[in-house]
Amino acid sequence: MHDELTALAERLAAAGERPGAPCPDPVNAAMIRNWTQALGDPGDWSRCAPPAMIQVWSMQGLAAADAAGSVADGPLRLLNEHGYTGVVATNCEQTYDRYVRVGERLRSSMRFGGVAGPKKTAMGEGYFVTWYQSWYDAAGERVAEMLFRVLKFKPRARRAAPSAGGRYPLRPAIGPDTRFFWDGVDAGELRVQRCADCGTLRHPPGPMCPACHSVKRDFVVASGRGTVHSYVVHHHPPVPGRTPPYVVAVVELAEGVRIVGNVNGCDPADVTVGMPVRLVFERMDDELTLPQWVPADLPDPDPDPAPEPRADALAVPLTPTFVIATALATRDFTPVHHDTALARAQGSKDIFLNILTTMGLVQRCALAAAPGAALRSIAVRLGVPAYAGDTLTLTADRTGPDTLAVRGAVSLGDHVTATVHLTASGGPTDEEDAR
Secondary structure (H helix, E strand, O other): OHHHHHHHHHHHHHHOOEOOOEOOOOOOHHHHHHHHHHHOOOOOOOOEOOHHHHHHHHOOHHHHHHOOOOOOHHHHHHHHHOOOOEEEEEEEEEEEOOOOEOOOOOEEEEEEEEEEEEEEEOOEEEEEEEEEEEEEOOOOOEEEEEEEEEEEEOOOOOOOOOOOOOOOOOOOOOOOOOHHHHHHHHOOOOEEEEEOOOOOEEOOOOOOOOOOOOOOEEEEEOOOEEEEEEEEEEOOOOOOOOOOOEEEEEEEEOOOOEEEEEEOOOOHHHOOOOOEEEEEEEEOOOOOEEEEEEEOOOOOOOOOOOOOOOOOOEEEEOOHHHHHHHHHHOOOOOHHHOOHHHHHHOOOOOOEOOHHHHHHHHHHHHHHHOOOOEEEEEEEEEOOOOEOOOEEEEEEEEEEOOEEEEEEEEOOEEEEEEEEEEEOOOOOOHHHHHO
């Protein structure tokens, strides 16, 4: 496959730029208004379009199935056929020759960049696939260019048997009914199965609702609070990976179902029926984390004081409405940005921001930090996903006379790091409007 992929990539790169059809819509005030309102952009964009909006003009939206494919379709399809089914965007770099004016009709073209790999990454073995897109005005002059790069990877086999010498030799049995629970543990959540028809919660998970016998199911995320319903103090026989005595308890969750786990963080003699407890996650080894319990009033060990928020930080609450509205405003109809059930079915925790929204928020942060300036280019590198329910906090710092470093963080870590280059002016002039 590697040789076939390399040969295909070389042919596509040698073919150069592929001419494109005119963009579906001219640059227009209605789409600009939808975009700025969805992203909360306060700028005056009455005469020209926000530069980070450039890709929106060539997005096909719901008509994508009838549109011409991308220059990268062949390599992406070949990688899919050979098990590289995972995909994640890693880089996007946009360069703006000038801002585009309301009323202009643009044309878009593409050229293939290349394939690099195989590479060992944290997500698995994969290939980086790069392509370029350019936009031209009616006179054939380029107005913007974009580099886009994705990683196509083979998803790692989940929860393989522990390697020899692993610290914790016992492993959970994972099947179709319980995988969602352990995916939740990996994401730092305690997930409880729920009947999708009558709403009854149940644990342990199972294939059928005991109340209405429906086989449709989803889950809720538990609060992580509960009380000890019953418990035993285990002394004997020895259990690999555990040092007796320790408490094994049945914890009744605030949501009403019960779950088995260890009560840590206190002397076993101090555990009582009815004792309030809270959820913690214990890392057993490099491959396994378990949900466990500690007394509810036990402080976190050596808590680090939260840093003071910067006065100039841009904090964006990622409500489900914001995530969905911004995806639609950028004409991105990929289900993982709109449909929670489909996002989870593809292994995601929830719906999450699309890259076009991230680009727009980087622009918003940069222009707020440099009033009166215009954008020459934005280069972003994506990190962790920005899920609905989180908050994205963006900050901008000067790294040169015309350069900003923008960082956007969520609770999981850095979502985006970006380099923004500024210029004195990028909008239309009165003289240009007159012509």
